[in-house]
Amino acid sequence: MTKLQNFSKGLIKENPVLVLVLGTCPTLATSTNVMSALGMGAATTAVLLCSNIVISALRKIIPDKVRIPCFIVLIAGFVTMVQMLVKAFAPVLDQALGIYLPLIVVNCIILGRAEMFAQKNSVIDSAIDGLGMGAGFTLTLVMMGTIREVFGSGTWLGFPIPVLADNNISIMTMAPGGFFVFGLLIAIVNKLSGDKPKKKEFGCAGCPSAELCGKLNKEEVKADD
């Protein structure tokens, strides 16, 4: 795989949000407008890049037994740094993201990439992977933010749009609008990818607890028999 492919896979083929269905919580919560979507995307990309680089650099040192706690400590550290920097230099963004800023820690994308990619690949590849995934995440967020802001508030990045500004559908910026737009986007992606029945309906593959989840589903099947 070339470096370019490594980067671009995060944008479309393995888009973390629409294809792998990871990090749904911040996607739904912070896509109410383009501004906070961009901010969330940038913050997550920064954390993802740093954690991928450091985890990849330390991959030979960290013992397998305690790898998850180690990853969590490192990720939480980077999140707190980003949190303090945002508070200091972009207080408006801090207000807009609120609780979802510290919650980047538990964004499955980050732990998922650490587990799936960074701990098996070189530092440079991991950095590119982090950037690509972050870009894919940001792109999707901004896309959702655009749809919700344009129709919900009649503005784009704060600039009013004629006609729509007077006829806004404010429900789009509220919780139901988030679920609705997200559902539609995934349906569109399904349609574009040729309605191929996906192997897994819910992208557990990237989730750190995928192994346990699989066990869970198997046990359920057994219980049904």
Place this chain on the structure above:
Amino acid sequence: MTNLIIILFSAIFINNYILSRFLGICPFLGVSKKLNSAVGMSLAVIFVMLIATAVTWPIQMFLLNPQNLGYLQTIVFILVIAALVQLVEITLKRYIPSLYKSLGVYLPLITTNCAILGVTILNIDEGYTFVEAMVNSLGSGLGFMLAMVMFSGVRSKLEGADIPKSFKGLPITLIAASITSLSFMGFGGVIENLFK
């Protein structure tokens, strides 16, 4: 007292973790296919939310705040929750095997669940007292359960429904969640006027 009732009910209906705050969407989409796993998962979430709040609230108030270490909140909370989940798992396995059998499988899934970390941080952010924080955690957990249980019903109906191919699976579930969340908005004015 009224204050506590309002906190409890608004955590369940108005600021519902899944339908309005968007926390804990992963288990909501992943584990709500069958009723019994939805109930098991929710019970485990309620359980861990209560214990996590009981531990993190004193840590923040008596350990971090007096030492001016408030900025360590995120890192300390996530570690405490992860350790706590492990501890609960071991304790249950050893002493209450029957409970472990029904909840055990769900516990490890909870460590990285944003609903748990979310509730502990929100309890601090909103300046709740210890009792208020516990009530809020209970309400949040119950709200989580309500949404999970409701959805396991919706999803089993959707399985058999004739829907466009592209919408099968996740998209139609999200659209259904959108409609449910819309109906939950109707609770908005009700609760606060009930207990005024």
Place this chain on the structure above:
Amino acid sequence: MKNDVIKPIAVLVCICLVVTAMLAYINSVTAPIIKAADEKAAAQARTEVLPKADGFKLMNLKKLPECVEAVYEAKNGAGYVFMLKVKGYGGDMYLICGINSDGTIEQSKTLTHSETSGLGSKTAEDPYRKQYSGKTEKTLGEVDAISGATISSTAYKKAVTDAFKAYDMIKEAE
């Protein structure tokens, strides 16, 4: 065998220490900036709610009403700015209210809140808060509450009422 136990623990402890040390460093750098930004934002908010004032001085008052956290006096005597904190529906609401020297509200405004979005959050928006402009202690009752968000509206009004109480105290003391 022994190495299997010690090494993981040692690595984990080292990582924790390094991360904490870095956080402490970044905190020492950003904390003053955050504080300065907060103060600047507060100063800006004060000018916004009482534009006629040319500068503000923190008043040293004892026994303030429940919701009043601090009172600033305009240096040119244009009026007073009250920093308010009140328990809303979802948690504490922080408000700021500027009262002219003739006892009418110039502007009031929400600084931070955690009210339900779409309902209580409307108290922070212009149509609601602008209702207060020009009101006096007696005409405060004319402000319409937001339907579906009675508690948030009542809390807002309670805070402003307390601001007037503090205003009366200052006037009496003069």
